Amino acid sequence: MKEAGVKAWVPSLLRLALVVLLIAFVSNPGWFEPLLKPLTESNAPAIYNQGSLLTLTLLHLRTVLIATVAATTVAVALAILVTRPAGVEFLPLSRSLVNIGQTFPPVAVLALAVPAVGFGEKPTLIALFLYGLLPIFENALTGLTTLPANVVEAARGAGMTGWQRLVKVELPLSAPIILGGIRLSVVISLATATIGSTVAARTLGEVIIAGLLSNNLAFVLQGGLIVAALAVLIYDGLSAIERYTARRMGQETA
Amino acid sequence: MIEIEGITKRYDATTVVDDVSMVIEPRTIAVIVGTSGSGKTTLLRMINRLVEPTAGVIRLDGADNRSLPGYELRRSIGYAIQGHGLFPHRTVAQNIATVPVLLGWDAARIKRRVDELMTLYQLDPQAFGPRYPHELSGGQQQRVGVARALAAEPNVLLMDEPFGALDPIIRNKAQEDLLAIQKRFGTTIILVTHDMEEAVHMGDKIAVMDAGKLVQYAKPAEILAKPASAFVETLVGASEKPFRLLSLGRVRDAVETGTAEGEAIPGDASQRDALAELLWSGRPALPVKGADGKPLGRVTVDGLVKRAASPA
Numbered sequence: 001m002k003e004a005g006v007k008a009w010v011p012s013l014l015r016l017a018l019v020v021l022l023i024a025f026v027s028n029p030g031w032f033e034p035l036l037k038p039l040t041e042s043n044a045p046a047i048y049n050q051g052s053l054l055t056l057t058l059l060h061l062r063t064v065l066i067a068t069v070a071a072t073t074v075a076v077a078l079a080i081l082v083t084r085p086a087g088v089e090f091l092p093l094s095r096s097l098v099n100i101g102q103t104f105p106p107v108a109v110l111a112l113a114v115p116a117v118g119f120g121e122k123p124t125l126i127a128l129f130l131y132g133l134l135p136i137f138e139n140a141l142t143g144l145t146t147l148p149a150n151v152v153e154a155a156r157g158a159g160m161t162g163w164q165r166l167v168k169v170e171l172p173l174s175a176p177i178i179l180g181g182i183r184l185s186v187v188i189s190l191a192t193a194t195i196g197s198t199v200a201a202r203t204l205g206e207v208i209i210a211g212l213l214s215n216n217l218a219f220v221l222q223g224g225l226i227v228a229a230l231a232v233l234i235y236d237g238l239s240a241i242e243r244y245t246a247r248r249m250g251q252e253t254a
Numbered sequence: 255m256i257e258i259e260g261i262t263k264r265y266d267a268t269t270v271v272d273d274v275s276m277v278i279e280p281r282t283i284a285v286i287v288g289t290s291g292s293g294k295t296t297l298l299r300m301i302n303r304l305v306e307p308t309a310g311v312i313r314l315d316g317a318d319n320r321s322l323p324g325y326e327l328r329r330s331i332g333y334a335i336q337g338h339g340l341f342p343h344r345t346v347a348q349n350i351a352t353v354p355v356l357l358g359w360d361a362a363r364i365k366r367r368v369d370e371l372m373t374l375y376q377l378d379p380q381a382f383g384p385r386y387p388h389e390l391s392g393g394q395q396q397r398v399g400v401a402r403a404l405a406a407e408p409n410v411l412l413m414d415e416p417f418g419a420l421d422p423i424i425r426n427k428a429q430e431d432l433l434a435i436q437k438r439f440g441t442t443i444i445l446v447t448h449d450m451e452e453a454v455h456m457g458d459k460i461a462v463m464d465a466g467k468l469v470q471y472a473k474p475a476e477i478l479a480k481p482a483s484a485f486v487e488t489l490v491g492a493s494e495k496p497f498r499l500l501s502l503g504r505v506r507d508a509v510e511t512g513t514a515e516g517e518a519i520p521g522d523a524s525q526r527d528a529l530a531e532l533l534w535s536g537r538p539a540l541p542v543k544g545a546d547g548k549p550l551g552r553v554t555v556d557g558l559v560k561r562a563a564s565p566a
């Protein structure tokens with residue numbers, strides 16, 4: 001019993017350590033210079049020196065957040081539309097559109113978007129948005145179409161209108177599955193956002209690309225590690241919210 | 255009053271409910287029995303228009319049930335769905351409050367009503383109100399489902415096997431409570447059940463369905479005495495018939511003059527209970543007392559046996 005209690009604390013401690021480490025690194029990268037120094041050659045700088053890591057991290061997160069909010073809004077709205085009686089006929093069409101968004105490589109989206117909207121954050125947002133739609137849409141669709149039939153019928157039987165059923169029963173009950181889609185989408189976006197720096201978006205990709213151009217392994221590693229740490233922490237955080245929501249919806253969680 | 259006229263429901267080529275006509279008098283209970291898949295649930299759901307009929311009309315107090323939008327109609331009709339269908343993400347109290355909230359009752363009135371119903375169904379409002387359905391036993395969930403159907407004091411109540419998961423003691427209590435509510439508020443109830451005992455006990459009339467058709471719709475005594483077909487006879491249980499017949503009558507109606515030894519049986523006990531007591535104790539007669547404790551006379555084995563015989 002006691003041992004299980006201790007074990008349950010281990011992941012939380014690791015997570016906390018990771019958070020502390022991440023904050024320390026992006027706010028005071030100088031502290032970590034001795035660790036990264038061996039990775040550099042001929043006295044090149046070990047810490048990214050063409051901008052603040054903290055600013056880049058925040059901009060990176062902002063880009064992902066905007067793209068995810070937009071993708072969630074559109075994907076959930078689309079899933080709601082095609083699960084209403086009036087919208088069923090749009091299901092195949094929406095599916096193919098969303099699938100194209102996912103199969104079209106983000107790099108190609110960037111290349112196509114730049115002539116249209118110019119360099120910077122915008123093409124990156126478009127690429128992340130398109131790339132992030134599919135997991136959210138598919139999960140929302142699964143959530144909304146696998147609701148327990150007699151619960152939905154009970155809602156109809158009580159005299160709820162279509163809108164009331166959606167807001168009071170269908171969306172709350174599918175929230176855990178939809179959140180799962182958002183989680184996948186966010187993690188994909190966190191990694192994908194790095195390529196935005198090829199079109200001058202200010203993301204952590206800048207650090208990696210600078211490292212590649214100047215053959216500086218320390219840059220590549222610190223850029224990659226910050227993105228990875230962000231992904232792990234956000235994945236964990238969203239999983240916890242998902243489990244909490246599932247419990248609140250009266251669903252058993254393993 | 256509920257008038258069902260020539261109601262038919264077809265899914266593709268299969269006819270699930272086949273030209274059913276019946277009238278349910280106001281302030282009475284109609285019980286629908288029949289084998290699994292005979293169309294009981296479908297018939298019930300056409301009354302509150304969860305299912306739209308292929309043909310036919312249903313009138314509630316003279317008005318076509320299509321004269322209101324479906325959701326408004328359903329707020330005015332209590333519906334206890336087969337297998338409770340509680341909202342898993344809402345507390346017991348919130349589940350029961352569903353229709354009152356939709357109708358815009360004020361919070362104090364809703365709380366009063368929820369507490370009243372929970373108390374009636376022996377669920378302490380303090381302890382059970384804030385719980386979620388998955389924290390309840392199957393029988394408790396079912397009672398919450400019935401309470402939810404009753405919450406807005408509907409005039410018409412549709413109940414689809416509402417007592418199936420209850421143990422015999424609580425089921426008995428739930429049946430008595432429902433009868434009391436029905437008497438007090440004059441509710442018109444249509445109840446689906448697989449339990450013939452329940453049908454005979456609760457029903458002012460019993461409707462027997464077979465493969466989508468209404469094969470007999472009559473008072474319990476008549477269904478027992480003159481089953482319309484071999485199917486009905488099997489359904490009511492041929493060997494149970496005399497006992498079911500006795501369970502319909504009260505002891506006071508079988509009283510003979512005279513006295514007998516031993517503990518008296520109350521006049522409003524069922525004749526079946528009286529016969530069981532006589533057979534069990536091996537006596538030929540039992541004294542009968544009224545509600546005030548005064549002796550009314552006696553019941554005898556011979557008298558009861560005559561009453562249990564086929565009226566034909």
Ligand SMILES: Nc1ncnc2c1ncn2[C@@H]1O[C@H](COP(=O)(O)OP(=O)(O)OP(=O)(O)O)[C@@H](O)[C@H]1O
Binds near residue numbers: 265
């Ligand atoms: N939406 C539907 N589409 C096609 N067939 C259906 C549909 N709903 C019900 N049925 C069929 O109609 C028949 C009657 O179903 P119904 O639910 O009314 O039966 P029931 O008498 O309530 O049975 P039970 O006692 O098992 O609850 C069944 O054969 C069922 O498969």
Ligand SMILES: [Mg+2]
Binds near residue numbers: 294296414
């Ligand atoms: Mg049924």
